[in-house]
Amino acid sequence: RCELFNKCFDHVKGCIDEIYKELTCDPTKVEQSVGGSAYLTLNNQEEPYMDGIKYDTIPPGKRFMDMTHLSGGEKTVAALALLFAINSYCPAPFIVLDEVDAALDARNVAKVTRYIQSRRHEQQCVIISLKERFYEKADGLVGICRDITGGHSNVFTLDLSMYEDGIQ
Amino acid sequence: RCELFNKCFDHVKGCIDEIYKELTCDPTKVEQSVGGSAYLTLNNQEEPYMDGIKYDTIPPGKRFMDMTHLSGGEKTVAALALLFAINSYCPAPFIVLDEVDAALDARNVAKVTRYIQSRRHEQQCVIISLKERFYEKADGLVGICRDITGGHSNVFTLDLSMYEDGIQ
Amino acid sequence: GCLYKLVVQNFKSYAGYLEIGPFKDFTCVIGPNGSGKSNLMDAISFVVGVTATTLRGSRIADFRSNLSTASASPTSVSLFYRGPEKGSGKFDEIQFTRTITSRDTSEYKIDNKKVDEKEYQRRLKSIGLLVKSRNFLVFQNEVEAVAQKTPKQLTELLERIS
Amino acid sequence: GCLYKLVVQNFKSYAGYLEIGPFKDFTCVIGPNGSGKSNLMDAISFVVGVTATTLRGSRIADFRSNLSTASASPTSVSLFYRGPEKGSGKFDEIQFTRTITSRDTSEYKIDNKKVDEKEYQRRLKSIGLLVKSRNFLVFQNEVEAVAQKTPKQLTELLERIS
Numbered sequence: 174r175c176e177l178f179n180k181c182f183d184h185v186k187g188c189i190d191e192i193y194k195e196l197t198c199d200p201t202k203v204e205q206s207v208g209g210s211a212y213l214t215l216n217n218q219e220e221p222y223m224d225g226i227k228y229d230t231i232p233p234g235k236r237f238m239d240m241t242h243l244s245g246g247e248k249t250v251a252a253l254a255l256l257f258a259i260n261s262y263c264p265a266p267f268i269v270l271d272e273v274d275a276a277l278d279a280r281n282v283a284k285v286t287r288y289i290q291s292r293r294h295e296q297q298c299v300i301i302s303l304k305e306r307f308y309e310k311a312d313g314l315v316g317i318c319r320d321i322t323g324g325h326s327n328v329f330t331l332d333l334s335m336y337e338d339g340i341q
Numbered sequence: 342r343c344e345l346f347n348k349c350f351d352h353v354k355g356c357i358d359e360i361y362k363e364l365t366c367d368p369t370k371v372e373q374s375v376g377g378s379a380y381l382t383l384n385n386q387e388e389p390y391m392d393g394i395k396y397d398t399i400p401p402g403k404r405f406m407d408m409t410h411l412s413g414g415e416k417t418v419a420a421l422a423l424l425f426a427i428n429s430y431c432p433a434p435f436i437v438l439d440e441v442d443a444a445l446d447a448r449n450v451a452k453v454t455r456y457i458q459s460r461r462h463e464q465q466c467v468i469i470s471l472k473e474r475f476y477e478k479a480d481g482l483v484g485i486c487r488d489i490t491g492g493h494s495n496v497f498t499l500d501l502s503m504y505e506d507g508i509q
Numbered sequence: 510g511c512l513y514k515l516v517v518q519n520f521k522s523y524a525g526y527l528e529i530g531p532f533k534d535f536t537c538v539i540g541p542n543g544s545g546k547s548n549l550m551d552a553i554s555f556v557v558g559v560t561a562t563t564l565r566g567s568r569i570a571d572f573r574s575n576l577s578t579a580s581a582s583p584t585s586v587s588l589f590y591r592g593p594e595k596g597s598g599k600f601d602e603i604q605f606t607r608t609i610t611s612r613d614t615s616e617y618k619i620d621n622k623k624v625d626e627k628e629y630q631r632r633l634k635s636i637g638l639l640v641k642s643r644n645f646l647v648f649q650n651e652v653e654a655v656a657q658k659t660p661k662q663l664t665e666l667l668e669r670i671s
Numbered sequence: 672g673c674l675y676k677l678v679v680q681n682f683k684s685y686a687g688y689l690e691i692g693p694f695k696d697f698t699c700v701i702g703p704n705g706s707g708k709s710n711l712m713d714a715i716s717f718v719v720g721v722t723a724t725t726l727r728g729s730r731i732a733d734f735r736s737n738l739s740t741a742s743a744s745p746t747s748v749s750l751f752y753r754g755p756e757k758g759s760g761k762f763d764e765i766q767f768t769r770t771i772t773s774r775d776t777s778e779y780k781i782d783n784k785k786v787d788e789k790e791y792q793r794r795l796k797s798i799g800l801l802v803k804s805r806n807f808l809v810f811q812n813e814v815e816a817v818a819q820k821t822p823k824q825l826t827e828l829l830e831r832i833s
C-alpha cells in the first residue's frame with residue numbers, strides 16, 4: 174500500500190512543475206517566457222499516507238504566498254495543473270470539465286486552451302464553456318438549446334475542423 | 342423580536358417576486374415578456390424565527406423545480422434577486438459585488454446590467470467583473486493592473502459618462 | 510481510446526431518444542443558461558456509475574425527465590467507447606448502458622447484455638475509468654476547490670488513485 | 672449617500688499611498704487575474720470593520736503589504752462617505768479610517784479623531800452600514816451560495832437584518 178502511494182506521489186510531484194510552467198508561460202512576454210513554479214511536499218517523510226501533502230504554486234513574476242492568498246484566477250490555473258498532473262499518472266480515456274474557465278481572464282483562457290490543444294490526442298477533452306474565446310479553439314462543438322414549445326433540450330453537433338481557417 | 346422579524350420577512354416576501362420578474366423578463370421575446378416568479382414561504386407560521394424559510398424560483402417558461410435542480414446561471418439570478426430584495430428592506434449606501442456574473446450567459450448579463458442601471462441612483466453599486474458586456478454598461482471604471490517592476494497594483498479611473506455614445 | 514457517442518433517453522431535460530456525437534479530441538459543449546449542458550455531464554457521470562448524490566439529485570428518480578415531451582420508455586444512457594485504432598481503421602467498440610428500472614434501481618448492460626454492477630465497474634476500470642476516484646470529472650463550481658484541498662484531502666485523493 | 676473615494680496605504684498589493692475614486696453610481700472594477708481587484712474589495716471590507724477571517728486572511732497582519740515597494744507607513748484604509756445632497760451642491764462628508772498598529776491591533780478614526788470600535792460601528796450603522804449582517808458585500812464565488820442557503824440559514828440572515 175505504501176509502495177503504491179509512493180509511486181503515485183513521486184510521479185505527480187515529478188511532473189507538476191513542468192505542467193504548471195506550460196500552463197502559465199507566455200512566450201510573447203519576456204518576463205513570463207518561463208512560467209511560474211509548483212511544488213508538492215510531504216508533511217511526514219517516513220509514512221506519507223499517514224499525514225498530508227502540501228500543494229504550493231507561484232504565479233509567474235510573483236513572490237511565494239500561501240495558496241489561500243492567491244486570486245480566483247490563479248487558484249483555477251493551479252487546480253487545473255494538479256488535475257492534469259494526477260491524470261497523467263493513470264490516464265482516463267477522456268475528461269469532462271464544467272465551466273472551469275469561469276474565473277479566467279482572456280490571457281489565461283488563451284494559455285489554458287493552448288495547453289488543452291497540445292494534449293488532446295493523448296486524452297480526449299469534453300469541456301462545457303460560455304466563453305467564445307474558449308470554445309472557438311475546439312475541434313468540434315455540441316450546441317444545446319431549450320425547445321420553446323416542449324421545454325426539452327435540443328442538440329446540434331458541428332465539426333469545427335472543417336472550418337480550420339474560418340473560426341480560428 | 343418576533344415583531345421585528347415579521348416586519349422584515351413580510352417586506353422581503355412582498356417584493357421578491359417583482360424583483361425576480363424585473364431581473365428575468367425579456368421584453369424582446371413574447372414568451373418571456375413577463376419574467377419568472379419567486380416565493381418565500383415560512384415552514385412554521387406561528388413562530389417564524391423558530392423554523393426555516395424556503396426560497397423558490399421558477400425561471401421564465403419553466404415548470405416548478407426545487408432550487409437544487411436549477412442550473413448555475415439560474416441560481417445566480419435567483420441569488421441576486423434575493424440580495425436586492427433584502428437590501429431594499431434596510432438599504433446600505435452602497436453594495437460591493439465580486440464577479441457575480443461568472444456563471445451568466447450573454448442574455449442574463451444584459452438583463453442583470455439593465456436592472457442595476459435602473460436602481461443605481463437608489464443604491465450605489467461597485468462591481469468587479471471580467472466581462473466586457475458587463476462593465477461597458479457602467480458609469481465609471483476603476484482599472485487595476487500589476488506593475489511589472491514593483492509587483493504592486495496600479496489604479497486608473499475612467500469616467501464613462503463622458504463617452505455616453507462611444508461605449509454604449 | 511475515447512468517448513465516441515452517447516445515446517440519451519428521457520434523462521432530465523433530454524426528453525425522448527437522442528443520439529449525441531461523434532465527440533472529437535477536443536469538444537466544447539455550449540448553450541445558454543439552463544439549456545441542459547450540465548445535464549449532459551450528469552448523463553455521462555450517470556452512465557459510468559457515479560452515485561446520485563453527487564449529481565445535484567438525491568434519489569435516482571430525480572433523473573427521470575419530468576417533461577411532457579418525454580416518451581414512455583425508461584430513463585437510460587448509453588456510452589459508446591472506442592478503443593485505440595488497431596490498424597486499417599479498425600477499433601474495439603464497447604457499449605455501456607445504464608437504465609433506471611420501474612422500481613428505481615439501476616440496470617447495467619455491456620453490449621446489450623445484462624451484467625451486475627461489479628462486472629460493469631470492472632470493465633470500466635479496464636479501459637481506465639476509475640469511477641471511485643472521479644479524477645476525470647470536474648463539476649460546475651468545483652475547480653477552485655481542487656487547489657484548496659487540505660493536506661489530508663490531497664493524500665486521500667492520491668491514495669484513491671494509486 | 673455614497674462611497675465617494677478611498678485612500679489605501681500599504682494594504683496587500685497596494686504598496687505606498689493611493690487615492691482611488693471618485694466612485695460613480697455604477698462603477699466597475701476591471702483588470703487581469705491577480706492584479707488586485709478582490710484586494711480592493713478586501714480594503715473596503717476592512718475599513719468598515721469586517722473581521723480578518725472573512726477576508727482570505729487569518730490574522731490582521733496578513734493585510735500588511737509584503738512588497739518591496741511598500742513604504743514605511745502603517746497599513747491603513749480610509750473611506751470617504753458623502754451624505755445625500757443637501758441643496759446647492761453641499762454634502763455631509765465623513766472620513767472613516769482603520770489602521771493596523773505595530774502591535775497588530777486595529778485603530779479606528781472618524782474625521783481623523785481616534786474613537787473606540789463601538790463608536791466606529793455605531794456611526795457606520797447610522798449611515799446604513801450594518802457590518803454584522805454584511806448584506807451589502809458579496810465576495811468572489813459566494814453569490815450562488817446565497818440562493819442555496821438552508822431554510823434555517825435564511826431565517827438567521829433575516830434575523831440579523833431585522
Ligand SMILES: Nc1ncnc2c1ncn2[C@@H]1O[C@H](COP(=O)(O)OP(=O)(O)OP(=O)(O)O)[C@@H](O)[C@H]1O
Pocket residue numbers: 403404406410411412413414415444520521522523540541542543544545546547548549571572573574575576649
Ligand atoms: N428531471 C428533470 N426533468 C426535466 N428537466 C429537468 C430535470 N432536472 C433538471 N431539469 C432542468 O434542467 C435545467 C438545468 O439544466 P443544466 O443545469 O444542464 O443547465 P446548464 O446548461 O448547465 O446551465 P448553466 O449555463 O446555467 O450552468 C433546469 O432549469 C431544469 O428545469
Ligand SMILES: Nc1ncnc2c1ncn2[C@@H]1O[C@H](COP(=O)(O)OP(=O)(O)OP(=O)(O)O)[C@@H](O)[C@H]1O
Pocket residue numbers: 235236238242243244245246247276682683684685702703704705706707708709710711733734735736737738811
Ligand atoms: N499581503 C500581501 N502583500 C502583497 N501582495 C499580496 C498580499 N496578499 C495578496 N497579495 C497578492 O494579491 C494577489 C491577489 O490579488 P486579487 O485576489 O485581488 O486578484 P484579483 O484581481 O481579484 O484576480 P482574479 O480576477 O483572479 O480574481 C496575489 O497574487 C498576491 O500575490
Ligand SMILES: [Mg+2]
Pocket residue numbers: 271412413414546547548649
Ligand atoms: Mg451548468
Ligand SMILES: [Mg+2]
Pocket residue numbers: 244245246439708709710811
Ligand atoms: Mg478576485
